[in-house]
Amino acid sequence: MPNAAPTLRLEGVTKSFGPVAALRSGTLVVQPGSIHALVGENGAGKSTLVKVVGGVHRRDAGVVELDGEPVDFAGPAEAKAAGVAVIHQEPASFPDLTVTENIFLGREPLGRFRRIDRRAMRDKASGLFRNLGVDLDPDRPAEGLSIADQQIVEIAKAISLDARLLVMDEPTAALSAVEVRRLFTVARGLRDAGKAVVFISHRLDEVADLCDTVTVMRDGAHVSTDAVADVTPDELVRRMVGRDVAELYPKVASTPGEVVLRVEGLESTGTFHDVSFEVRAGEIVGLAGLVGAGRSEIARAVFGVDRYDAGRVTVGGRPLRPGDPAAAIAAGLALVPEDRRLQGLVTESSVVRNVSSVARKRLARLGILLPDAEARLARDWSGRLAVKAGALDALATTMSGGNQQKVVLAKWLATGPKVLMVDEPTRGIDVGTKAEVHRLLSTLAAEGLAVLMISSELPEVLGMADRVLVVREGRIATELSRAEATPEAVMRAATPGASRSDSRTEGAA
Amino acid sequence: MRTHARPWWQRALLTREMLTVLILVVAWIVAASVVQGFDGPLTITYLVLDVAPVLLIALPMTLIIATGEIDLSVASVVGLSSVTFGLLYQAGLGLWSATLVSVLIGAVCGAVNGALVAYGGLPSLAVTIGSLALYRGLAVGLLGTTAVTGFPEAWTDGATENLGESPYPVITLGLIALAAVFAVLLHATPFGRNVLDIGRSKEAARFSGVDVKRTLLILFVLSGAVSALAGVYYTLRYGSARGDNATGMELQVVAAVLLGGVSIFGGRGAIHGVVAGVLLIGVLGSALRLESVTVNVINIVIGTALVVSVVAPRIAGGLRVRRRAAAGQRT
């Protein structure tokens, strides 16, 4: 049999960064024509394993084979040439190039006289986007793309490689149900064509929906590999975190108090229009909608990092100066932004510096910062959010994606805000900690915090929110009470009318 | 979780700054044993007097470069301030009021730079090359090729006098105090943290509520004011106010800051390293001068040291990667 060997075989692969053993014993066997899930807690070593396969990191020891042939990639280019396509957890694009150029960088189709065939390149890009069901302009520069759109570009790039092995590291973390469904269709198509697919996600329902086999990792080592049909989600969780996990979306009942945040007629030409809503103390308000509907933009404008053209924002009855994040923070606002690596964190700074970066003004005594105060604050909050890092002075850039997200949350919770706006608060956070984050948000709300929550993960919005505002094409389309907010109702409100020729509507009902 | 990955002595000693301190100590010892007359008390006196303006200007320059920007107009502000100080003296102002007005003019020069960079969104390299020419032009234009001299001896003595019987000039106290102020500002205040954050990620700093523009404006104003103060000192030290005073000093300042371990890309730097960098340049300069080496050669030596200090971390980083790759291949 020519196809006896698995497409990918890793055995006992190790990788350390100085004293940190990121991968102690990475083992993964992926058959052709299979979609293989890789799950595990934040910091379990999934991305490290992926980077070894993709040629980003060189392993310290162990076996890596492609179709039975041992390989040792010196760089991502070699991995690509060997037929390995990787969608990394943190997409990195060239901001000055267009979306199309980013996709085909280094392997542009050549036309006559060996000139780059721009038209062919552009057509291919549009085709890829059509396949993925998104209307992204192939000619726009990559700069300023939302995290979700960056993710889409990465996916398009990986798919266009036509590789024998496609590895996807949390591709769905920023996508909403509609985009996820399209991605799954594409992944199944690849599987049926005999390709091997590795899929990493913290959403176990996605694993059950898409994958046939699942491998669990913990603390840098292989725990188990099973057919998806043979294990329950609860069992998977137990193997991942080594204990039972408290219920997700623990909703603590609270009686809403005074209106804390009021937004009236907010308008930003071309982005969102006539946005009005209020959030009361003790209330969690969800902002639902498709990727690109304008949810993040609204939150950014309210917080003041973006400007708006008309309307006003009041906090606790006092008007908030537009375009002034410092004033917003002083008024008690906090924004956990969408893009943790560019906006949420100074990645070249330590955990301590990041956690204390907003609160440090308050920590100073007579204008002087005592190093102890910062460390204490950081220790306290990274403990509460179960941040896992080598030490508190480790640079944020060396942490796993989920742990970085926890640091961003810690940084804003440490400011003791009155209004907390969270944009994808649990993006990339594992199930165990997710429950903790939800409990924390619930408890804080019960204590009087006003929460505005943007999430592409519908169960999260529905599970946590007292009210759901559905944003569609930059407008607040509907407001749903907790009782009315079913997945169907939200999706119906979020999806632009069927009369519109919008490719995103397909399959969204 | 541990607060630190490494014990305190490693964190304190195994830094880029301590490397400069080490090189400074070695250079000092070598100079003292090889160069005739280097270890005399006069050497220390002249060393301090000579490096004083560079040290002063290097302090705010450290913060500016730590944000990823640069101010190349500093030496021209020294010249302009020297001229205004001279003219104000001629006009009959006292020492302190003439100094104050000169420093204010320097602050305005800095504010113009800062406004163009922070609020105009222009690259500081271009803006301050422009104002380097502009401020020098103003200085020379105001006084022509003449000089104001004949300052009262009480003023000039203040700039060069020693502390009692010691070899240290009185100004040493002022230098130490100002260096301490800047060290606290950079290393122990929220403002200093913001400066480093801006150098590492402007976007993330903005999302944390840091007023990036205002911070940059403040730094350029500080730079202008301190440069003007250095200009007043320079004038009194040599007893002569001229439009071309301190021409080219910006290069010494930038060299000292980079030698001191501040990253030209921003986000990294410490005052003690910069002080060591300034002294290192001073020691090299005076040792070579004592050996009657020409200014040209001294510039070649300092330039080489600068290039090495900027390139060395790159090479060290590259070697580490190579070693890791080799280790990977063995398995």
Ligand SMILES: Nc1ncnc2c1ncn2[C@@H]1O[C@H](COP(=O)(O)OP(=O)(O)OP(=O)(O)O)[C@@H](O)[C@H]1O
């Ligand atoms: N460059 C690095 N330097 C130091 N430590 C690192 C580096 N990269 C990863 N680590 C550490 O290795 C461990 C595993 O990280 P990895 O990113 O593989 O986790 P993960 O399973 O992908 O987690 P997540 O679900 O949060 O994405 C973490 O503890 C992380 O801090």
Ligand SMILES: [Mg+2]
């Ligand atoms: Mg990861």
